[in-house]
Amino acid sequence: MTKAAAANRHEALSADTRDKILDAAEVLFAERGYSAVSTRNITDKAGVNVAAIFYHFGSKQAVLDEIFKRRLEPINRRREAMLAECIGPDVENYSVADILTAFIAPTLDLGTSSFKLLAGRTSTDPNPEVREVMFSVYDSVARSFFAALDKACPHLSKKEMFWRAACVYGAMMYIRADNSRLQYIFGDDFSLSNAEEAVRYAIPFLTAGMTSPPVDEPAGRLRKMPTKTAPSSNTKKRKGS
Amino acid sequence: MTKAAAANRHEALSADTRDKILDAAEVLFAERGYSAVSTRNITDKAGVNVAAIFYHFGSKQAVLDEIFKRRLEPINRRREAMLAECIGPDVENYSVADILTAFIAPTLDLGTSSFKLLAGRTSTDPNPEVREVMFSVYDSVARSFFAALDKACPHLSKKEMFWRAACVYGAMMYIRADNSRLQYIFGDDFSLSNAEEAVRYAIPFLTAGMTSPPVDEPAGRLRKMPTKTAPSSNTKKRKGS
DNA sequence: GTCTATATGTGGATAGAC
DNA sequence: GTCTATCCACATATAGAC
Numbered sequence: 001m002t003k004a005a006a007a008n009r010h011e012a013l014s015a016d017t018r019d020k021i022l023d024a025a026e027v028l029f030a031e032r033g034y035s036a037v038s039t040r041n042i043t044d045k046a047g048v049n050v051a052a053i054f055y056h057f058g059s060k061q062a063v064l065d066e067i068f069k070r071r072l073e074p075i076n077r078r079r080e081a082m083l084a085e086c087i088g089p090d091v092e093n094y095s096v097a098d099i100l101t102a103f104i105a106p107t108l109d110l111g112t113s114s115f116k117l118l119a120g121r122t123s124t125d126p127n128p129e130v131r132e133v134m135f136s137v138y139d140s141v142a143r144s145f146f147a148a149l150d151k152a153c154p155h156l157s158k159k160e161m162f163w164r165a166a167c168v169y170g171a172m173m174y175i176r177a178d179n180s181r182l183q184y185i186f187g188d189d190f191s192l193s194n195a196e197e198a199v200r201y202a203i204p205f206l207t208a209g210m211t212s213p214p215v216d217e218p219a220g221r222l223r224k225m226p227t228k229t230a231p232s233s234n235t236k237k238r239k240g241s
Numbered sequence: 242m243t244k245a246a247a248a249n250r251h252e253a254l255s256a257d258t259r260d261k262i263l264d265a266a267e268v269l270f271a272e273r274g275y276s277a278v279s280t281r282n283i284t285d286k287a288g289v290n291v292a293a294i295f296y297h298f299g300s301k302q303a304v305l306d307e308i309f310k311r312r313l314e315p316i317n318r319r320r321e322a323m324l325a326e327c328i329g330p331d332v333e334n335y336s337v338a339d340i341l342t343a344f345i346a347p348t349l350d351l352g353t354s355s356f357k358l359l360a361g362r363t364s365t366d367p368n369p370e371v372r373e374v375m376f377s378v379y380d381s382v383a384r385s386f387f388a389a390l391d392k393a394c395p396h397l398s399k400k401e402m403f404w405r406a407a408c409v410y411g412a413m414m415y416i417r418a419d420n421s422r423l424q425y426i427f428g429d430d431f432s433l434s435n436a437e438e439a440v441r442y443a444i445p446f447l448t449a450g451m452t453s454p455p456v457d458e459p460a461g462r463l464r465k466m467p468t469k470t471a472p473s474s475n476t477k478k479r480k481g482s
Numbered sequence: 483g484t485c486t487a488t489a490t491g492t493g494g495a496t497a498g499a500c
Numbered sequence: 501g502t503c504t505a506t507c508c509a510c511a512t513a514t515a516g517a518c
């Protein structure tokens with residue numbers, strides 16, 4: 001609107017336009033989903049010309065890609081820094097809770113609230129364009145964490161770890177996605193958007209699950225099991241499903 | 242199946258077209274997402290005319306709605322039957338594992354594999370049309386379960402239950418959604434699509450989380466971190482978006 | 483670098499012949 | 501009930517003037 005564009009000889013404005021597009025798209029994608037937002041929706045909200053997206057990024061998909069790259073970099077840097085504090089030579093002292101915190105907390109309290117929503121909501125988006133971006137941006141960080149968890153939980157087979165990882169991932173992504181389903185059930189006083197509460201209440205839940213006894217009887221030689229976590233008092237028999 | 246189809250001889254052909262549309266749409270929505278599938282994609286795959294969707298359902302959104310209603314009915318009937326076996330007069334004997342199994346198992350081994358994917362993948366879809374359907378079809382069943390869990394876990398405040406419910410929901414939906422992210426990390430030998438394995442390995446995880454000690458003191462006084470480990474120094478507050 | 487104008491295709495949905 | 505033909509709004513993307 002404002003024609004301060006008069007003072008725009010440098011690329012300052014170019015970068016500004018890029019960021020305006022990314023900011024607007026991030027919010028819209030989070031609110032309505034990638035597929036339901038058009039490039040015109042984005043440029044309208046960003047206050048830039050319709051052609052700017054294609055000049056600066058080349059395609060709508062490239063905008064999504066840039067959104068993730070830009071936010072994930074600091075998040076993953078922090079995750080790795082926190083993980084580095086958790087792992088050391090004394091494997092016996094690995095803390096599952098700390099590893100899970102290092103994995104999850106930065107995804108909840110870094111970046112923008114819109115990106116948090118977007119990341120959670122796109123994590124299971126089947127749209128091929130979205131999936132392509134997801135697989136290109138999510139990289140080796142997760143491997144480092146599961147390697148650390150593996151050392152911290154030597155009583156678990158790879159298969160058991162796989163299923164527990166799914167529970168961890170699912171909880172983390174669902175909390176990030178923050179659909180309002182649970183508010184609908186529990187009431188408006190409750191919300192998944194509070195990062196401190198999420199860490200406070202979800203990490204202990206996941207730690208208890210991760211450190212619980214293995215389902216399969218250990219056939220081979222195993223290292224000792226964790227002893228600090230309180231055993232679940234209510235795990236009675238299950239009938240087969 | 243065949244006899245039931247023969248029973249409604251009148252609308253046999255009409256119902257057939259309806260079902261062809263629903264079947265095709267269920268698969269396509271699961272594979273690519275609601276927003277990325279057009280009505281023409283659906284009618285092409287179903288082998289029916291393009292106008293059939295609007296004649297039989299009125300809109301694309303109504304097709305999604307019907308897909309959910311048709312599959313959710315038997316799933317929720319089974320859930321409620323299983324829950325009924327878990328709850329009784331002797332609250333002391335409520336089994337968290339059994340309640341969770343009643344809640345989750347039917348969503349994994351009933352219906353089609355496409356519907357399982359679709360349900361998981363749409364659970365956090367922000368598209369307004371999809372959300373509208375989600376809120377219209379998911380009903381009181383969840384309330385019954387959380388009421389039962391509340392009785393089985395009297396040591397938990399409503400807030401603690403809220404966060405644990407989020408973890409349970411998230412794990413269940415993520416497993417249903419079965420994006421291939423974890424295969425990418427753990428290898429192709431592992432898959433979330435096996436319902437028996439899901440029940441076998443995920444329910445104990447969630448039961449351990451659900452039955453773990455409360456984070457907050459029952460008296461109402463708060464303490465730092467409930468786990469054995471020292472509180473992570475990295476969980477300090479950070480400003481939101 | 484930014485804009486207008488437009489190319490080109492597809493979306494959901496409908497009318498009306500059969 | 502089914503199909504052809506079609507409406508029209510909007511999609512992504514580009515060309516070329518400024």
